[in-house]
Amino acid sequence: MAITQNTFSISPTWTSTDLITQFQDAFSWAGQHGAGESGNIVGVSTFTSGLVASGSGSEMFYDVVPSGSSGIGTNARFVISKESGQIAWLNVHTCGTGYTAGEIVTIPASEFNGSADINCTVSVAATVTGAISYACTLTNYYECAGEDRNGAVLSTSGVSTTITIKEGDTIEFTHNTNSYTYYFNIVGPGVTSTAAASHGNRVWNGEYDDNTPGTYSTKCSWTPLPGQAGEYYIADDNTGVASAPKIVVEPCTYSDINVISVGSSTTFYDSSLVGVGTTATYPYGVLKHVIDETKDFGTTFRAVSPRSYDGNTGLTDIMMWAGPRYFPHNYQRQAEPFYHRNGGHGYGQRYGGERNLDTAYDIDHNSGLLQIPYSINADDYSQNEYTMPKTGGNTGYQLDLNVYRSSLDPNFVVYSYKAPTLSSTHLNSNSFGCWFFHDYTTSIWDLDDQFLGGMTQIEIPYTGNTTIPEIMFRTYPHGMINEYSSYIGRGPNKRSAEFGYMSLDDSGYCSKYKVQYFESTAYPEQQNHTTTSIYYRNRVDAPLRSNNERNTTSTSQELMPSSTDFNAVIKGIPLQAKWLPMPYFIPDDFVFIDFNYGTPSANIQQGDTVTVSGSEIYTVITGSYNQTNRTRGLLFCARTT
Numbered sequence: 290m291a292i293t294q295n296t297f298s299i300s301p302t303w304t305s306t307d308l309i310t311q312f313q314d315a316f317s318w319a320g321q322h323g324a325g326e327s328g329n330i331v332g333v334s335t336f337t338s339g340l341v342a343s344g345s346g347s348e349m350f351y352d353v354v355p356s357g358s359s360g361i362g363t364n365a366r367f368v369i370s371k372e373s374g375q376i377a378w379l380n381v382h383t384c385g386t387g388y389t390a391g392e393i394v395t396i397p398a399s400e401f402n403g404s405a406d407i408n409c410t411v412s413v414a415a416t417v418t419g420a421i422s423y424a425c426t427l428t429n430y431y432e433c434a435g436e437d438r439n440g441a442v443l444s445t446s447g448v449s450t451t452i453t454i455k456e457g458d459t460i461e462f463t464h465n466t467n468s469y470t471y472y473f474n475i476v477g478p479g480v481t482s483t484a485a486a487s488h489g490n491r492v493w494n495g496e497y498d499d500n501t502p503g504t505y506s507t508k509c510s511w512t513p514l515p516g517q518a519g520e521y522y523i524a525d526d527n528t529g530v531a532s533a534p535k536i537v538v539e540p541c542t543y544s545d546i547n548v549i550s551v552g553s554s555t556t557f558y559d560s561s562l563v564g565v566g567t568t569a570t571y572p573y574g575v576l577k578h579v580i581d582e583t584k585d586f587g588t589t590f591r592a593v594s595p596r597s598y599d600g601n602t603g604l605t606d607i608m609m610w611a612g613p614r615y616f617p618h619n620y621q622r623q624a625e626p627f628y629h630r631n632g633g634h635g636y637g638q639r640y641g642g643e644r645n646l647d648t649a650y651d652i653d654h655n656s657g658l659l660q661i662p663y664s665i666n667a668d669d670y671s672q673n674e675y676t677m678p679k680t681g682g683n684t685g686y687q688l689d690l691n692v693y694r695s696s697l698d699p700n701f702v703v704y705s706y707k708a709p710t711l712s713s714t715h716l717n718s719n720s721f722g723c724w725f726f727h728d729y730t731t732s733i734w735d736l737d738d739q740f741l742g743g744m745t746q747i748e749i750p751y752t753g754n755t756t757i758p759e760i761m762f763r764t765y766p767h768g769m770i771n772e773y774s775s776y777i778g779r780g781p782n783k784r785s786a787e788f789g790y791m792s793l794d795d796s797g798y799c800s801k802y803k804v805q806y807f808e809s810t811a812y813p814e815q816q817n818h819t820t821t822s823i824y825y826r827n828r829v830d831a832p833l834r835s836n837n838e839r840n841t842t843s844t845s846q847e848l849m850p851s852s853t854d855f856n857a858v859i860k861g862i863p864l865q866a867k868w869l870p871m872p873y874f875i876p877d878d879f880v881f882i883d884f885n886y887g888t889p890s891a892n893i894q895q896g897d898t899v900t901v902s903g904s905e906i907y908t909v910i911t912g913s914y915n916q917t918n919r920t921r922g923l924l925f926c927a928r929t930t
Contacts, residue, residue, distance in 0.1 A: 313560065484524065569663060596668060
């Protein structure tokens with residue numbers, strides 16, 4: 290069967306954002322975007338029970354799994370911190386899908402070595418129709434003046450007042466308290482009259498400066514989400530809330546809630562193209578790649594980001610990351626999210642899950658190291674930091690992303706860059722990065738237990754026209770890796786299924802990739818014994834491989850019969866020939882062709898065709914060939930007829 294093919298072009302002078310749009314369109318055509326989702330948990334407003342737990346000392350529990358909920362939401366995960374047996378704070382780690390505002394999620398005591406279950410009231414990513422903004426000013430000792438849902442707000446020193454708003458409204462306070470030196474925060478719900486502001490009771494999604502006292506006329510604002518109805522206070526970090534302004538957040542009308550959706554079958558799950566992502570320092574896109582939607586780890590989130598070779602801003606190299614959990618929202622102040630830790634989500638737009646399994650060793654939701662949109666440190670954790678797919682960086686020329694999709698296995702898709710108007714004398718002069726994401730199932734592992742994180746780059750190790758023709762498969766089995774950590778246990782996200790093929794040394798180091806060289810046999814050179822050989826015989830084009838000497842008294846030589854000729858179209862290519870057992874073979878509409886062409890200096894290009902017969906025609910994707918005397922080498926091709 291013939292493959293399907295499409296080309297996605299960006300015009301000069303293209304940018305990093307153009308590259309992200311190009312990816313989005315290409316993944317859409319290839320059918321690799323998973324369906325959109327909504328009802329993502331972004332915070333927890335209250336704990337209704339289970340606050341007292343057993344044990345002593347400090348304990349951390351990552352990727353805590355709920356036992357159920359009052360609605361139909363699924364797959365949310367949490368982080369719980371305990372101090373001396375008590376719940377110190379609880380965060381959202383993975384947002385899940387299908388939850389509703391105010392839904393009660395139950396976390397069983399067994400998940401955090403507790404004495405009782407925890408019931409959490411959750412908030413979801415949403416906006417509210419008809420929301421109103423209000424402003425108040427604090428002067429002297431908790432004097433407050435402004436407006437709320439009921440009209441004017443006015444109080445005198447030492448006298449509490451009530452400010453009434455609804456979920457979705459925005460309330461802003463200006464702190465103008467003259468010589469007052471304490472820091473102000475919004476605290477609650479469930480605080481007592483003696484409670485001062487602390488990391489454990491501050492509203493997680495409030496906007497304020499933790500390190501600026503009231504004398505600086507600073508502002509703090511808050512937009513309570515659906516699910517955050519309750520009683521709150523404006524409190525400083527020293528005194529109780531007995532005289533502090535009370536904020537009563539009333540539930541909004543259910544029909545006014547506009548639940549935010551993320552991703553779609555044609556768009557990224559999260560990207561720098563929309564929303565808060567547009568402010569990203571490093572343009573990026575996160576692909577929701579569904580391998581098997583019936584499995585707990587059947588979805589892999591793959592991030593792509595144009596960078597320079599060193600991971601900084603640039604557009605010459607494409608860095609990639611992969612993991613089974615991703616948090617696409619950002620509702621929490623990112624400068625210091627740990628100052629409002631209880632109930633929040635930590636850093637937003639980041640990978641989630643259990644550290645050292647779903648993420649690299651030292652990455653969790655309270656680490657900004659892997660905030661791909663903003664952190665240069667993210668490159669230290671990319672799966673392909675050593676050798677990334679190249680764009681060529683020729684911004685003055687059109688750049689095509691050519692996409693080849695198998696008809697035998699539509700999940701197998703090859704991507705390759707080409708600058709079609711860039712002059713060349715060799716395929717590698719204007720064709721660049723070539724790769725495919727792993728997308729298959731196998732009996733070797735179960736995606737209820739592991740996720741498929743790998744990708745393979747198809748590289749030409751030596752460019753030019755005088756070298757030994759070779760094609761290399763560089764396979765990255767991990768979704769991310771921290772190879773340079775100073776801690777024992779450093780290395781990849783070990784839940785990646787392909788990690789089972791990679792060994793660790795006694796210090797925990799793990800190789801980033803596995804390589805396999807395929808070398809042309811048609812080229813007259815003594816072959817490297819470490820490479821994979823292509824079976825090839827051609828008595829006319831390569832007579833030295835076919836002649837003999839039948840008569841010892843004569844120097845005459847004869848060729849072997851034509852029936853021995855084998856100028857092969859090689860099918861059944863292994864994903865990574867150095868892995869056993871083999872988890873996947875590339876479908877037979879993608880092949881190697883080892884060739885020997887009589888004309889020297891032939892400029893074979895991506896998109897050229899190789900005709901075996903009228904009904905069997907292949908298009909060239911990439912290849913390596915020598916142009917001296919004859920043109921000989923190895924091509925990676927897809928069947929188009």
